[in-house]
Amino acid sequence: MSDGANVQAPTIVGGATTSIQDAWARLGLNAGAPSDLTASATGVLVINLAQIADNWRALAELVKPSVCAAVVKADAYGLGAQRVIPALYGAGCRVFFVATLDEAIEARTLTGEKATIFMLDGVMPGAAKDVAAVNVWPVLSTLSEVHDWGHQAGDRKTPLPCALHVDTGLTRLGLTSLDVREIAANSHLLDRLDVRLIMSHLACADDPHHFKNEQQREVFEDLRPLLPTKALSLAASDGLMLGRQFHYAMVRPGYALYGGQAFQGGLAPVATAVSAYARVLQVREAGPPHTVGYSATYAVPEKTKIATIAAGYADGVIRSASSTMREDGGRAVINGEAVPFAGRVSMDLVTLDVGMLETPPVRGDLVELIGPNLSLEAVGAAAGTIGYEILTSLGRRFHRVYVDTDNGVAG
Ligand SMILES: *Cc1c(COP(=O)(O)O)cnc(C)c1O
Numbered sequence: 455m456s457d458g459a460n461v462q463a464p465t466i467v468g469g470a471t472t473s474i475q476d477a478w479a480r481l482g483l484n485a486g487a488p489s490d491l492t493a494s495a496t497g498v499l500v501i502n503l504a505q506i507a508d509n510w511r512a513l514a515e516l517v518k519p520s521v522c523a524a525v526v527k528a529d530a531y532g533l534g535a536q537r538v539i540p541a542l543y544g545a546g547c548r549v550f551f552v553a554t555l556d557e558a559i560e561a562r563t564l565t566g567e568k569a570t571i572f573m574l575d576g577v578m579p580g581a582a583k584d585v586a587a588v589n590v591w592p593v594l595s596t597l598s599e600v601h602d603w604g605h606q607a608g609d610r611k612t613p614l615p616c617a618l619h620v621d622t623g624l625t626r627l628g629l630t631s632l633d634v635r636e637i638a639a640n641s642h643l644l645d646r647l648d649v650r651l652i653m654s655h656l657a658c659a660d661d662p663h664h665f666k667n668e669q670q671r672e673v674f675e676d677l678r679p680l681l682p683t684k685a686l687s688l689a690a691s692d693g694l695m696l697g698r699q700f701h702y703a704m705v706r707p708g709y710a711l712y713g714g715q716a717f718q719g720g721l722a723p724v725a726t727a728v729s730a731y732a733r734v735l736q737v738r739e740a741g742p743p744h745t746v747g748y749s750a751t752y753a754v755p756e757k758t759k760i761a762t763i764a765a766g767y768a769d770g771v772i773r774s775a776s777s778t779m780r781e782d783g784g785r786a787v788i789n790g791e792a793v794p795f796a797g798r799v800s801m802d803l804v805t806l807d808v809g810m811l812e813t814p815p816v817r818g819d820l821v822e823l824i825g826p827n828l829s830l831e832a833v834g835a836a837a838g839t840i841g842y843e844i845l846t847s848l849g850r851r852f853h854r855v856y857v858d859t860d861n862g863v864a865g
Pocket residue numbers: 525574654655689690691692706707708709710
């Protein structure tokens with residue numbers, strides 16, 4: 455019967471195209487197109503360094519007199535540590551958290567010697583000498599690391615700075631209360647450690663009503679008299695929204711600095727600092743019995759137009775945002791109007807059903823994937839995940855534009 459030969463090929467719409475400059479201008483970003491935005495750009499990631507700096511200042515103000523650190527692990531959540539760390543340093547931030555030694559070395563290079571850099575993954579077996587050599591402070595989460603760091607201090611004949619991470623209920627990383635008691639009882643070991651911070655991490659801070667928040671805080675309070683410093687830290691982006699009793703000496707936000715709003719109990723005083731756009735490669739007419747994309751999951755419900763854009767799962771458009779109907783899956787925004795993904799997200803491409811738009815996009819236009827109309831949270835939810843994963847998945851093919859004044863482009 456229907457062998458495909460009867461299916462008329464969809465027509466490609468019009469010959470209109472737009473340049474990257476015009477496409478950029480049409481976004482109305484209040485910033486001229488940067489000179490290095492080349493005609494061949496297939497996607498643009500706009501990272502607002504001024505906003506990231508403002509976000510840090512707003513959080514620092516909120517938690518005063520506690521210290522506000524900045525978590526810049528994973529290349530500043532994918533946004534580029536090379537640009538983000540100096541912007542935060544310029545805003546006044548002097549304490550940075552990274553995960554690995556490579557990240558710590560990069561952060562040290564970018565900040566000079568005045569900043570404090572904590573390394574969350576701690577000291578890998580055999581790596582104590584390398585860590586001590588670069589003047590970064592490891593966060594020690596196991597007894598074996600504590601002993602390694604103590605030995606290193608012994609070799610160097612000077613106590614070595616570090617943080618101790620105690621587990622209060624996340625059951626992920628951290629010393630158990632038994633470990634803490636063992637360390638507290640070992641004065642020889644304690645003499646070799648210059649413990650600058652005791653920290654723990656909350657499991658359910660996004661939910662202000664969750665019993666675990668207070669429970670973990672109580673465990674933290676119980677361990678505190680055993681440990682050799684008054685400098686404590688418990689809260690990340692969400693935890694700092696739980697109130698002053700969670701702030702202690704230092705808070706450690708990451709996600710909120712970049713504009714993320716994961717906290718369920720209200721809005722953090724931050725604004726979105728990242729937007730992602732992909733360009734339209736083709737617009738075509740389609741109607742029943744056409745299907746769109748791999749595995750033919752999207753049966754075109756009526757005469758419509760399909761726009762294909764130059765971003766896919768290799769760029770961080772998570773494949774689980776694929777759609778079988780207009781109501782499910784991901785969304786893009788064109789001229790302020792949301793349009794649904796049509797069919798499977800593929801490696802380099804997403805197809806959009808743009809039939810409902812009065813003015814369909816043209817080849818070369820920029821389509822919003824994350825930004826003023828599509829929050830990280832909304833994009834994450836549409837893909838069955840969280841904004842954090844969206845942020846840290848954004849690929850290297852986007853041309854990156856850093857904005858570092860309120861309406862200027864830094865290139
Ligand atoms: C990643 C991380 C943070 C930052 O968390 P956000 O939710 O991004 O603010 C803070 N502390 C620890 C231990 C972390 O692993």
